[in-house]
Amino acid sequence: MAKRHTAAAAACLLLAGCLVWAGRKRTVTYLPDERAFPNAQIGYAPGVLDSGTEGATLRYLGLTWRQLEPEEGAYAWEAIEQTCHLAELRARGVHLVLRISCDEPGDEAHLDIPDWLYEQTGTGRWYDIAYGKGYAPDYTDLVFFAAHERLLRAVGERLGADGFVSYVELGSLGHWGEWHVKSGEGLPSMPDEAVRDRYAALYREAFPQAALLMRRPFRFAAEHELGLYNDMTGLPEDTEEWLGWIACGGWYEGDPEGLVPMPDAWQTAPIGGELTSRLSMEQLLTTDLSRTVSLIRQSHMSFLGPKTAETAFREGYDAVLAALGYRLRVTEASLRRVTGGTVLTLTFTNDGTAPFYWDWPVNVYVEEVDGTTVEAQPLALSLPDLLPGGCQTVKTKLAGVPGRWWEEQDRRITLGIVDPMTGRDAVRFAMQTAQEDGRTVLFAGE
Incomplete structure (x- = not known):
């Protein structure tokens, strides 16, 4: 030394x-x-393959079920770890924000679940909607749920045993794993609360060392003291609506009390998310920088990713970073x-x-x-x-x-x-x- x-x-x-x-x-x-300055467990969490975020101690790892388990019971660990440089990140002391998804709308028709699972179930619905094209699974299908339980157990054993995964954003359900479906365009609604809670319970079992975050303040989140995340950070209308849910609860999928107040959740569980894609970096980090920082502070956020501030807007980049976490x-x-x-x-x-x-x-x-x-x-x-x-x-x-x-x-x-x-x-x-x-x-x- x-x-x-x-x-x-x-x-x-x-x-x-x-x-x-x-x-x-x-x-x-x-x-x-x-x-x-970047610090342990807080700050920017760029994607594992992204560059340009200085000294980030967190990285965002988003995986579809199709990527994780291309063949039933055979997980693509070697390919994922090599492609995403996971061994190098772990050795450097970088921790992960993890989200698993089953439905990510895109430009072309495609599956985000494995072919073998589609053949065993096939009870979902193909779509071409405003979000894009894709396939919405039937989350109530018992075969689908049982396979998903095995998947989460395997991922937890591989990535969650030593604290490498610090945050898990509960995904799996809905578009981008955000627990909502564009049902107004003909797709089935999200499953009822009992089914959703069963999926959430799987995450608690699979990742006992990680902090778990939900997209909205569901009763499950309140009862089990989970954290929350906001994927529209910086967009005033959406973020203020999200803060309103946290403060007062609200309507969800036909249930007027589907969301419950969690105003003090940040005191015991982390708040995360990513910057909105609906506003330009110039607007977020220059024109409306004070508003962006204010919304982040009101949210008590600890991390942002995979969409983070860009270093080209240095003042805004630093102001947002300084507002995150402890x-x-x-x-x-x-x-x-x-x-x-x-x-x-x-x-x-x-x-x-x-x-x-x-x-x-x-x-x-x-x-x-x-x-x-x-x-x-x-x-x-x-x-x-x-x-x-x-x-x-x-x-x-x-x-x-x-x-x-x-x-x-x-x-x-x-x-x-x-x-x-x-x-x-x-x-x-x-x-x-x-x-x-x-x-x-x-x-x-x-």
Whole structure:
């Protein structure tokens, strides 16, 4: 590991805020870092084959059933993993947003379910509508449902066991997996709530480690504390209607109470989606940038993808990125010498619009000047409970801090949050101090 520059780090700390040393106690206050930057589990989630989104820690993987299981019981894992570079993404610490679909309207007549399944069922309907051409399956077909249960179990075992898939947008039903069908143009309506809930339950069983998101605030989402997603983000009429459903509930498929209020859902489950395709990037990110950012903040969104902001509109790109998800920082840190070591007290806050939803380990490290970790102490910090505007204060005792270490310049104290998938520190704190190798410098020798 490269040698650390502790003097430079100390200078950064002095610039970051107020450093006070009195007797046996030393205190540092830190200013917020308001710049936009990608961070673990939040931000832009471009498609796995897209380029141009800088440093994205999330990637969107959208797969049709036809792509996943071309032959009954034979899954195309090798082709998918090679084409989508999944091993490389996992090694880099990138996580996935996953959606599985059975019906994606297109320019030509086609199937998004496998041929073998169509031959076993064939109870759906071919269509040529305003959305495009395709085939709408009969989701009430028992053969279709049983095969779908096997599919989700297989995908969960392959991709969901180690936390690689962070978010699953419940798809499967309706056009693009969005749980709606263009029934006004002659297609059968979506199945009733009991059938829909059976599909949703399959996802809960298949992906116990992932955060699950539904397109609308269905009763199932409320009862099981699922997240929500909006594929029309930035379009005011659609997004305001979606926010209205979340606030008040609403009508769905003939049921006046098919959607239920979930105004506080974002406090315990993530909100995602993608930017609308109905408005240009110039309108979203320049002309109406303040409106776009306001809608995202009102939604408490953590990620956007696969349609994301374009870097050509730099100001808008950064403004949207900065509005997504948590922004954790330490407001104050103090060291107090005691018998047998030093007590470190840290006060954390969240300047973002959403919590960090995973209970990842938070550690304080004592490091040698060459980067060697001398000591690692876990902090009793509950990340999911640190809501925007809230704060938590925690303490820990460090044995590896010598009495006059700040003069000897031989050690420093850093902070990190470990991604269990990689075992590496992965979260950047939004505070003005040095950040190196996934760790945030709290104190360094002078």
